[in-house]
Amino acid sequence: TQLLEQSPQFLSIQEGENLTVYCNSSSVFSSLQWYRQEPGEGPVLLVTVVTGGEVKKLKRLTFQFGDARKDSSLHITAAQPGDTGLYLCAEPNNNAGNMLTFGGGTRLMVKP
Amino acid sequence: KAGVTQTPRYLIKTRGQQVTLSCSPISGHRSVSWYQQTPGQGLQFLFEYFSETQRNKGNFPGRFSGRQFSNSRSEMNVSTLELGDSALYLCASSLDRGDRDTQYFGPGTRLTVL
Numbered sequence: 001t002q003l004l005e006q007s008p009q010f011l012s013i014q015e016g017e018n019l020t021v022y023c024n025s026s027s028v029f030s031s032l033q034w035y036r037q038e039p040g041e042g043p044v045l046l047v048t049v050v051t052g053g054e055v056k057k058l059k060r061l062t063f064q065f066g067d068a069r070k071d072s073s074l075h076i077t078a079a080q081p082g083d084t085g086l087y088l089c090a091e092p093n094n095n096a097g098n099m100l101t102f103g104g105g106t107r108l109m110v111k112p
Numbered sequence: 113k114a115g116v117t118q119t120p121r122y123l124i125k126t127r128g129q130q131v132t133l134s135c136s137p138i139s140g141h142r143s144v145s146w147y148q149q150t151p152g153q154g155l156q157f158l159f160e161y162f163s164e165t166q167r168n169k170g171n172f173p174g175r176f177s178g179r180q181f182s183n184s185r186s187e188m189n190v191s192t193l194e195l196g197d198s199a200l201y202l203c204a205s206s207l208d209r210g211d212r213d214t215q216y217f218g219p220g221t222r223l224t225v226l
Contacts, residue, residue, distance in 0.1 A: 040219060041217075041219050041220075042116070042202050042204070042217025042218050042219055042220055043155070043202075043217050044217070045214055045215070045216075088155065090155075097143065097145075097160045097162060097167040097168045097208075098143050098145050098160055098168075098204075098206050098208065098213060098215055099145065099157050099160060099168050099170070100145075100147075100155075100157060100204075100215065101157070102147075102154055102155040102156075103154070104154045105154060105155075
């Protein structure tokens with residue numbers, strides 16, 4: 001089972017600032033998913049990236065998959081308090097049903 | 113369409129007791145997976161059930177077990193509870209159409225072991 005390392009672990013910023021969180025592995029990802037988890041809720045899938053070099057945008061969120069498929073980043077432009085939450089990257093292991101291997105997460109707080 | 117529901121939402125038990133948690137998947141979803149979330153270890157995969165059969169299992173002791181019923185509802189059981197079992201237990205369901213199928217998570221059951 002490969003290990004997914006996320007950085008930073010914690011991030012506290014002011015509304016309107018930009019930020020980037022990272023997800024890295026020493027092995028190649030088959031694909032990678034990003035989730036957001038809010039307090040009292042389960043994680044919600046934001047995006048799946050599959051192809052090396054792929055860039056996907058979801059409103060103010062931009063997801064990049066590294067060319068070598070060993071890293072990924074999530075960039076948020078002009079963060080808002082509603083972006084507050086735990087951001088998790090996860091690798092699906094489709095050789096074993098629907099198992100997901102999660103990174104440790106980045107806890108983001110956006111202050112008004 | 114209703115989302116994944118988990119009951120109960122909160123539970124307090126003492127060491128040595130056992131506990132059963134329930135998960136009702138989204139209608140039509142046949143795969144149910146269980147995860148444990150703790151501040152120290154993060155989100156870790158427990159097991160997955162599909163068509164009433166355990167299809168995959170994570171690296172947890174045998175005290176953790178589960179089952180799935182013919183209507184796809186699933187239960188997980190933890191016997192001889194330990195303090196370290198205090199966690200948020202999440203279940204996720206999916207249609208299981210194949211590659212990179214989307215998993216939908218419930219809100220979780222927060223278990224506290226005293």
